[in-house]
Amino acid sequence: MSITIPVSAEVKANLERRAAAVGEDVVTYAAKVLENVAHPRSLKDLSGPVQKRFLESGTSEEQLGKELEKAKHEMRAERRARHSK
Secondary structure, three states: OOOOOOOOHHHHHHHHHHHHHOOOOHHHHHHHHHHHHHOOOOHHHHHHHHHHHHHHHOOOHHHHHHHHHHHHHHHHHHHHHHHOO
């Protein structure tokens, strides 16, 4: 099925940037975005493999919490650095 959707130049540019970032053309990328909206995956679908790897790793919940907190702070610092340029 094919549809035409009018979008602003800003939205088109944003879609093109995001598509390029994942190595796809804008039409393929936009189609995947719409598919995900029309058929969202459940949290269980998304977390199942991650939960399995976590359980197999032997990492404690406390260790995981510390790692996630550290990663969050690193991501925020990177975002602030990008926006301050």
